[in-house]
Amino acid sequence: MSDAQTEPKAAPDGQNTPDGPITDQTLAELRQLADRYPEPRSALLPMLHLIQSVEGRVSSRGVEVCADLLGLTAAQVAGVATFYTMYKRRPAGRHHIGVCTTALCAVMGGDEVLRAVQDKLGLEPEQTTADGLFSLERLECNAACDFAPVMMVDWEFMDNMTPAQAEALLDDLAADRPVQSTRGATITSWRQAERVLAGFSDGLADEGPSAGPSSLRGVELARQSGWTADAFQPPPSAATASAEPAPTSQGASK
């Protein structure tokens, strides 16, 4: 927040934002987001995602633009931007790498995956490589525990990781070879991901599978075994009966 007070208001953030400052098109898109909600302030989270997609981070300029558009103070917006971990006040890399080290992933090998990524990139978590290609984050649980250890690239799933797979993945990304998420689309960039999160489609929804193998484990087992919820259909008489449980429920009750 201190830099919000010292930086000149209209100045772009120099070399930190090689893709240039917020343009008129950005402003129009920010307004578009505000118009989507009954109360414009509800758009602040998406707006900050969009700011990141053009600035590569949330700069003090980005904070002020959002504040101006929503009739808030810069302090109010900065208070929000610094609360949520996905908003980066320092420039993120072209690809943002996250490795989960919450208890389960850590135990299953996530600590080793993180160590491999750190060694490979020469980074500590929350840092970005000098060439701007990669930034690294030590993640808290990303809701993919049945695919542990989990790594995220630009917020796409990289399931069942090993240190060797993680290293190979980084090589592919560095060489700009196509990389497919194990349960998602072709990796684009952190900035494009942020643009999609803000609410602007990149047309990739139909890429990737419907589900990963672990997600389908139960439904496959049921199919092979002929187990089905249809078995619980009460007899026609019960369907019109009162709140009386269907006869079949007695067996299921303890």
Next chain:
Amino acid sequence: MTLAQTQPLVPVLTANWGQERSWKLDSYVAQGGYAALRQALGRTPADVMAEVKDAQLRGRGGAGFPTGLKWSFVPQDNPNPKYLVVNGDESEPGTCKDIPLLMASPHTLVEGVIISSYAIGAHTAFIYIRGEVLHPIRRVRQAVEEAYAAGYLGSDILGSGFDLDVIVHAGAGAYICGEETALLNSLEGRRGQPRLRPPFPAVAGLYASPTVINNVESIASVPSIIARGKDWFTAMGTEKSKGFTIYSLSGHVAHPGQYEAPLGLTMARLLELAGGVRAGHQLKFFTPGGSSTPILTAEHLDTALDYEGLAQVGTMLGTKAMQVFDETTSVVRTTLRWVEFYKHESCGKCTPCREGTWWLVQLLHKLEAGQGQDGDVDKLLSVCDSITGKTFCTLAEGAVACVTSAVRHFRSEFEIGYTTPAWEHLPYAASALFPIESEGGRA
């Protein structure tokens, strides 16, 4: 043999997850999708609400509050707009059921949103999804667009006169936003910090208007209840825990994954379905419903995994996220990592949580490194005592629960931390899924 024994798994929400392009509207409709919406729109909102209430559906996001009852708290004579907000901020460690649903079958949720909004009289609904899951967000956004194009959303839905707009909203990284009042603050463009209750959201929620907040799985269960009826739903489950649910198994099991079953099967049965603990190992402990629910051990294998059964053994069904750890696992290490999670995710509003989780991490770090001092385990419990019951929301209760339950079951292992590092007592490499050369603590 009862039906629950002969049909241990009952795919309903998960049934179409493996279908070709299951996330597309045409695929969903071909499976009978949106038929429940047509049925619902042919009934009165009160009738739809009664069906869900009588089905005894309980919230699948952790607390287990009856969904239909929650809906009935919305004052229909309140002049403000009513809102439905879907909580898709799935972030509780171990919990991984909503994200695959959003990705594989977003239309199940969208259909549930429309029916539920109709029941409570909402004309604007929000689907709040944690931001760190790009592809599921793409899929839900596309599903909403498809639903608009097909006339399932917008004005005069299917000629019923009912209007509904749905806004898909991505979060920005904050576990606390899974707490419903923090989620509302976040959705209003504020820091995600919990609100004091009352007023409850049903009376003064989003924009101080009547608001219902339900978990993804709860809302996604609604179309099946409308289509197949409360009697079918209540035929599954146990006395007070009706219906089916998605159990998520992860960790040291042969086949981790999502297992949709009637409520009330035992952990022993669930483990059996998952191929058991990984080969050559035995169960040490597991969480029944995410890391915020007190851990259990092998002595609880025959406990019914329903709301009451787990309450009887001092824990909770929570999000039904069973994280399984075998005998190689250091409970000191897992407890530290969980508490680090709560420390990281504490919103900072309440001092006991903000400072208390910090102190728990300090103590656990020392115990993990074998540098604890005699009495540190009691100090851990004392800090827990200073936190519990003294905060706005239940985040801190989760942090306390994972510490106190771990100490209750494995106190001596924490005391070993007075002299011996956890990674020497139980070498960490043995817990990993792949060979690890070097050993030792975290870098």
